[in-house]
Amino acid sequence: MQCIGYIRVSTSKQGRSGLGLDAQQEAITRFAGNSGFVISDFYRDVMSGGDDDRPGLNTAIAQAQRRKCPLIVAKLDRLGRDVHFISGLMRHRVQFVVAELGIDVDPFTLHLWAALAEKERQLIADRTRAALQAKRDRGERLGSPDILDVARIGSDRRRTMADEHAAKVLPIIDEVRRAGITTLSGIAEALNARGVRTARGGRWHGSTVRNALRRG
Structure with a gap:
């Protein structure tokens, strides 16, 4: 059965290194080979998972729907870190498979993982804000003067x-x-x-x- 692969990293530095993208592509390729899928194409984005309007993802979803085949990601947070977004895909019957979770995972489990991904994003944002505030409190200059x-x-x-x-x-x-x-x-x-x-x-x-x- 055909499938579409989707990979994503958040920063341009990760995108240029190719390390995160290569690891995801390898995981998807390995999973597809073990599960009877044939990957017809890969699409990618170098954007935050909090941004729902991603050109690579939009094209991947459109191609998957046109070909009536599933979209495969290595981990659920590569697809998105927002419960509402993941639920929206499921509600609109966008077929997607998470290699990390396996092909038979049920919708309830997907919702749980999506909730965990969203919570992780919130915790990262909170820790970043706290670290920046601590620097300000110590009188340290943030960022480069140039x-x-x-x-x-x-x-x-x-x-x-x-x-x-x-x-x-x-x-x-x-x-x-x-x-x-x-x-x-x-x-x-x-x-x-x-x-x-x-x-x-x-x-x-x-x-x-x-x-x-x-x-x-």
Whole structure:
């Protein structure tokens, strides 16, 4: 049976290292092989699990529903750390399997794990706020005094890299258009089918195609 894999890390540092993503992908691949699933594609996000509007997840869910196959994640908190969000997926009959929990886990158990994930997120946020407040109380300076300069340099570098990548991809997009594919989503699918990656190393979506065209 076909399935869709979804992996997520919260920070760009984790995303660049690939360690968290690689470990999740390996866990899903191993679980799928042992459970009779064939992974047709992987989708990923480098975003907080508290953000419900994630491009990779949205595409993964849409593909899973279109193909009438389950979405597989390594751990439930990779899907989300919010009970309401997880319950919403279940209520809308989005098929998903958590490799860590196994294929036969019941909805009640999923709700319990979702509640634990949400509580963990709250505890992490509370500990972070308490640590920052303790630093303030001790009179310590928070963050780098040059943070604005660092942010500006990083932004300029990302913009340059995006422009350079767009220059390389635009000829491929032109070729796809000449083949009769003109919609943003169609171009994105064609780029993904050819193994072309975005500037950040991810998969193409209509929005990323539009951004590349604007840089042309």
